[in-house]
Amino acid sequence: MKVKILHLYYDLMNLYGEYGNVKVLERHLQDQGFAVKLDNKTLGDDLNFSQYDFIYIGCGTENNLEHASKHLANYREDIKEYIEKNGLILCTGNSFEMFGKSIDDKKMLNIFEYTVKRLKDRKTSDIIYTSDILTNKIVGFVNKMGEVENNYHNLFKVEFGIGCNKDNKYEGIYYNNFFGTYISGPILARNPELLKLFVIKLCEKKDIIYKEIKYENEEKAYKLVLTELEKRKKGYDG
Amino acid sequence: MKKAIIILINKIINKIGKLVGKGSSLPGRISLKLDKDIFKKIVLPDKIIVVTGSNGKTSTTEMICNILERNGLKVGCNKEGSNQTEGVTTMILNACNFKGIVQKDVLVIESDERYTRNTFKLFKPKYLVITNLYRDQMTRNGHPEHIYNIIKDAITDDISLVLNADDPLSSLFGYKRDNVIYYGMNRNSLSHTVNKSVYNDSKYCPNCKALLQYDYYNYAHIGSYSCPQCGHKRENVTYAITDLRLSEGQVVFDNDYNIKMNMSSPYSAYNMLAAYSVCNLVGIEKKQIVNVLNNYVMQNDRVQTFDLNGHNAMLLTSKHENSISYNQSLEYVVRENKDCTVVIIIDAVSRKYFTSETSWIWDIDFELLEAKNVKKIILAGKYVYDLVQRFDYTGIPKEKIFVIQDLDEMMKETKENSIGNIYVVTCFSDRMKFLDRR
Numbered sequence: 300m301k302v303k304i305l306h307l308y309y310d311l312m313n314l315y316g317e318y319g320n321v322k323v324l325e326r327h328l329q330d331q332g333f334a335v336k337l338d339n340k341t342l343g344d345d346l347n348f349s350q351y352d353f354i355y356i357g358c359g360t361e362n363n364l365e366h367a368s369k370h371l372a373n374y375r376e377d378i379k380e381y382i383e384k385n386g387l388i389l390c391t392g393n394s395f396e397m398f399g400k401s402i403d404d405k406k407m408l409n410i411f412e413y414t415v416k417r418l419k420d421r422k423t424s425d426i427i428y429t430s431d432i433l434t435n436k437i438v439g440f441v442n443k444m445g446e447v448e449n450n451y452h453n454l455f456k457v458e459f460g461i462g463c464n465k466d467n468k469y470e471g472i473y474y475n476n477f478f479g480t481y482i483s484g485p486i487l488a489r490n491p492e493l494l495k496l497f498v499i500k501l502c503e504k505k506d507i508i509y510k511e512i513k514y515e516n517e518e519k520a521y522k523l524v525l526t527e528l529e530k531r532k533k534g535y536d537g
Numbered sequence: 538m539k540k541a542i543i544i545l546i547n548k549i550i551n552k553i554g555k556l557v558g559k560g561s562s563l564p565g566r567i568s569l570k571l572d573k574d575i576f577k578k579i580v581l582p583d584k585i586i587v588v589t590g591s592n593g594k595t596s597t598t599e600m601i602c603n604i605l606e607r608n609g610l611k612v613g614c615n616k617e618g619s620n621q622t623e624g625v626t627t628m629i630l631n632a633c634n635f636k637g638i639v640q641k642d643v644l645v646i647e648s649d650e651r652y653t654r655n656t657f658k659l660f661k662p663k664y665l666v667i668t669n670l671y672r673d674q675m676t677r678n679g680h681p682e683h684i685y686n687i688i689k690d691a692i693t694d695d696i697s698l699v700l701n702a703d704d705p706l707s708s709l710f711g712y713k714r715d716n717v718i719y720y721g722m723n724r725n726s727l728s729h730t731v732n733k734s735v736y737n738d739s740k741y742c743p744n745c746k747a748l749l750q751y752d753y754y755n756y757a758h759i760g761s762y763s764c765p766q767c768g769h770k771r772e773n774v775t776y777a778i779t780d781l782r783l784s785e786g787q788v789v790f791d792n793d794y795n796i797k798m799n800m801s802s803p804y805s806a807y808n809m810l811a812a813y814s815v816c817n818l819v820g821i822e823k824k825q826i827v828n829v830l831n832n833y834v835m836q837n838d839r840v841q842t843f844d845l846n847g848h849n850a851m852l853l854t855s856k857h858e859n860s861i862s863y864n865q866s867l868e869y870v871v872r873e874n875k876d877c878t879v880v881i882i883i884d885a886v887s888r889k890y891f892t893s894e895t896s897w898i899w900d901i902d903f904e905l906l907e908a909k910n911v912k913k914i915i916l917a918g919k920y921v922y923d924l925v926q927r928f929d930y931t932g933i934p935k936e937k938i939f940v941i942q943d944l945d946e947m948m949k950e951t952k953e954n955s956i957g958n959i960y961v962v963t964c965f966s967d968r969m970k971f972l973d974r975r
Contacts, residue, residue, distance in 0.1 A: 361682070
């Protein structure tokens with residue numbers, strides 16, 4: 300069975316080792332028996348979303364994001380349709396920002412209602428998040444320069460570290476099969492359950508029975524980071 | 538408060554701090570609290586050199602100091618102290634007499650990239666050397682373009698910029714600007730035309746984001762480039778590495794000056810060239826500079842050699858959260874081309890702050906170790922499983938890789954079962970954990 304992945308802006312939006320997300324997903328899908336076709340596309344390329352089973356966009360500099368958003372604006376209706384038809388998308392780092400209404404006074408794709416305010420200084424932190432759709436906690440790092448306002452589709456609850464907006468304890472965007480989060484880097488490599496969630500979704504889509512496979516090293520890496528962050532959280536909580 | 542008193546306080550606290558082994562920031566912090574305008578009341582030398590950039594600033598600063606000192610100048614330098622604003626203040630006030638006159642011919646200051654704009658509010662350098670800007674400590678620095686914007690805030694027209702022409706991002710400070718001196722490395726046997734790194738931060742022009750065209754790369758994205766859209770390009774250089782022969786440990790400056798390198802790599806050649814350029818600009822003859830640089834041994838060397846249970850061992854200090862620094866070490870191991878065991882340790886990400894962020898592991902070209910001479914790889918430390926995951930995506934055969942989280946066990950394995958030479962690749966934060974267990 301074939302599965303097609305699009306790594307969009309693979310060279311422009313790949314600031315924190317994010318190609319790792321695509322690598323681990325590809326490997327895990329192969330382990331399920333899929334033949335994976337991976338397309339790398341970027342500025343200047345023609346985009347046709349409907350042929351893909353999964354689209355990934357990583358984090359970029361604020362400047363690179365602006366260039367990506369201008370390119371993607373040419374395909375606004377297509378990407379909106381993909382999302383409305385339950386197409387699977389993962390955006391990490393700042394890439395989800397362009398799917399909202401605006402960043403400061405710059406108009407964005409306007410697919411979701413949220414707006415983004417650019418911060419004067421960067422906000423960074425290690426994070427622990429939880430989510431109703433996951434049993435385990437999410438670990439990672441946020442390295443952002445925006446505050447999200449008017450977001451009605453939160454993905455995570457903040458347990459430790461910063462979220463989308465300093466005034467509440469939520470983070471990320473979750474709508475249909477659109478997953479967006481400020482967490483940067485290879486989030487799928489670092490969170491085995493989240494990776495499994497996408498693998499299962501793709502198995503379901505292709506009517507393939509998901510096989511349980513143990514990835515011991517990935518589990519160990521995850522548990523170590525979670526333990527370290529929880530120790531850290533305890534220190535903060537007093 | 539009288540400046541003489543502040544200078545005295547600065548000197549006293551600095552002395553006490555040194556006795557009890559405290560850092561160099563406190564005296565400067567107190568002095569600035571006592572009088573935020575203290576710099577308006579002291580007399581600085583005309584020649585002030587500031588060095589900043591992602592990599593190589595400590596080595597470059599150290600070399601500049603030594604060249605100038607060996608040529609008879611009285612030099613004030615923060616090479617042993619903090620490179621943030623307060624530490625710089627400590628050093629300068631310490632060099633003052635009680636009339637507030639700095640008793641040095643020249644000040645050479647290493648400046649943390651993010652603090653340059655604060656430091657330059659106190660005083661302006663005559664020369665600002667920017668070595669390069671690339672992915673480094675992104676948990677604190679955000680990303681290179683972010684650091685670019687911060688430094689840009691600090692630069693005024695009266696500062697002469699001494700720039701690495703081969704780095705598209707830091708050379709952009711000189712775009713359509715006067716008062717810029719460039720240095721760079723000409724095409725040589727090490728230059729190549731394909732960038733094989735896992736990421737390329739200069740695929741797009743940092744100025745206008747059109748595709749950059751490259752004639753050649755010297756390492757990573759450092760090389761000769763031009764932008765067909767906005768015209769940003771590698772400018773003609775005043776100071777050049779005209780040849781680099783790593784196997785002989787030789788580098789040639791401006792066609793005429795052969796220099797023997799103690800630790801030969803393109804990275805150190807660039808640092809030496811930066812030092813050579815700015816020293817010549819302040820009036821030292823090239824020949825005199827080269828005399829000092831020949832066989833130069835770094836005081837605070839990132840490389841340490843020793844015997845380990847009958848094996849020749851070398852510790853290559855590499856900065857965590859800095860893929861280019863790691864690549865530098867890995868390239869060295871491969872270039873040496875001796876049968877070897879490579880030990881990689883990630884136990885604490887930073888010695889200065891807490892983070893469990895390990896994304897930067899994915900930016901390192903561990904694929905380089907798919908080399909014949911690398912017989913065995915030992916991965917160790919707390920974050921070893923993040924390393925293992927990354928190694929799973931290289932083509933290195935699993936039989937070569939030994940995963941040992943515990944550092945005592947790692948040392949036992951390294952001592953007892955290493956093949957050939959031993960190269961230990963790790964950070965300042967972790968290197969004593971290896972050295973102390975020998």
